[in-house]
Amino acid sequence: FYIFNPAVFVNSAVWGQVDSFFTLILIAGIILLTKQRIFLSAVFFTAAVLMKPQGIIFLPVLFFELVRQKNIVNIIKVGIIAAVTALVIILPFSSNLNVLWIFKLFSSTLSEYAYASVNAFNFFYLLGANYTEDSGTLFLFSYHIWGLIFIVVITAFSWFIYAKGNSSAFASATALLLISGVFIFSARMHERYLFPALALSILAYIYLRNRKLLFLAAGFSLTAFSNTYYILLAGGRSAAPVIYPFIPEITSILNILLYLFLSKTMFDIAVKKIDSAAETP
16 A cells, blocks of 8 residues: 555655655654663664654654653653764764754744645645745744644644553554644645654554555545646645636645544554454455
């Protein structure tokens, strides 16, 4: 499903982006976490963050598992392993550079596109805020503050699902909740940030065996392809090709509906304890 997915082709082979490499590192970390090889998992989570800043979105999954284990020694060990891994990766690129260069790079990268949406077909795009500065006001707060509020709510809900599931088998599904939720409801999102959801939805099905996750895999593949291909065709900005009217709005609505369906599905599995085996085709 992943190898022959048109959304993967258009991102990698057609556009030449590296999201598939980032996703490979992330998936390795999630699988190792699920297999309870948490220390090796921390190495891959750290590498993912250093490859792309949006890797930070997935760090709560590692945190949730450490809290679930209730082992302070493991928390300390993971912190040390992450620090050592970061040093090993960063030092070869640090010649003649200030020791704080990596923090300055992350800071400049995160602030480079300070817009409510950067061609991401999501909630803010649906409100007409594409390339609208995120310092602008939406009701009581700025788009940036609303984005942070959504991130806190999404992270709290994901933690609730992981705690109720009480198993590392929920790691991939929780990561899917995080990336799809942040992409759809947060600010400063680009058109390609949903890409890891393509692999995570399949992995979530493999571990939880609920066929609704296959539907979600197809749904996120459709919206990811639509968003990526549309922006690529438009030349990097959403100067909408006339031949595809309303595609951004339709895709944005679909993304919101898919996230609501994902949230309901995970609530049913983790909280209501619906028999996943009964949901298997």
